Amino acid sequence: MSTQNISQHIKVTVDAIVFGYNQEQGISVLLIKRKIEPYTLQWALPGGFVHDEETLEEAAERELKEEAGISINYLEQLFTFGKPDRDPRARIISVAYFGLVKSTDFSLFAATDAAEAQWFNIYELPQLAFDHAEILHKAIERLRAKITYEPIGFELLNRKFLFSDLEQLYMKLLGREIDRRNFKRKVMSLGLVVELNEKAPALAAGRPGKLYSFDKEKYQQLKIKGFDLDKLI
Template identity: 80%
Template sequence: MNKTTPAIKQDIKVSVDAIVFGYNQENGISVLLIKRKIDPFADQWALPGGFVHNEESLEEAVARELKEEAGVSINYLEQLFTFGKPDRDPRTRIISVAYFGLVKSADFSLFASTDASEAAWFNIYELPPLAFDHQEIVGKAIARLRAKITYEPIGFELLDARFVFSDLEQLYMKLLGHNIDRRNFKRKVMSLGLVIELDEKAPSIGAGRPGNLYSFDYEKYKQLKVNGFDLNKLL
């Protein structure tokens, strides 16, 4: 006599969350948060996100949620991780696919709507209490971002087209969360051909002698994005 396999009851919903890091030379690294209008966790800060519609891809869903809840459009977000603890949401069993990216925060004007009453940037070291398991999600995204910059160039989209070299040093120190050997860093970055020293001086500030301006070699930048490098050897 054949035994039939009992049917598996499954009632799982799928959502997406967006961890958008913003860079500002004065304030360092921040993350975009929204204040929820509805329960659960009404009036608490959270990551932008929500349920995936039946007709949407995950990427379409996260783009829509960012636009609806914070008023922003991000060209590219990278899939981070899937969070699926049974009790992560008090409503029902919900799996969230998280996406993250790094942008120049000054390029965006935030506008909260739909399920969000506010949208704002928060320094990653000064986060308010977050809804759901979003503290864990942000922590994993920070760890991934810091790992990512050890093998892939970052900065082309975050710095001005022409910059002083100390701007690049400050960017990497803020991303890594610690100081670097600046002399060694400059020597090894220049050896990659990633950065070009221009025959142009930075605007004079104070009594100090102005230094040269720099720019990224775009073709080399694209190549290193594909081939990578070992930043640990640069620090």
């Protein structure tokens, strides 16, 4: 096909969907309040235009640093969004990235074209600018699918934890109850966690609970080769 008569005026942006986990508050997502047009003072995902000299990943990392004051070690590419009318300024294609972090490890600081940066519970979201509600929905779907074939939790829980902490993590990620007996049997059969010869301090009149930790080597193996928890959670 000849390309001599094709005229394109397409710009490229990146959007970062950073999910945060907190044992008390559950799953949240990082949003920024825009300072500039369009959608001034509306909440949106962190992101912006890709500079000519940087990669997509570098652009996502830069925007998170500029708009929320945080650095994320790893973001996974999610999807490309390119409806012709998704941005009122021009024909803009956005490449979205997502990641999951322990939200208490970060102190947010809004700068550049962001007026505020804040964590929002994924079930209590404000109205979002652009098509960011659609992007976030896609990211939540990917995250929930991902935890059925790849271990998640090593970076989100304390080094020593109650097994109920791991159960709560998965229930909050999935947004529903799980078969706790089958879940524990499956996790233990994978060798993913190790029962320690320690117990957590008893709370009130409750019995002290057994403590567990992740087997780091097994965890890394399962992250590479995956597993199947789907039928048991």
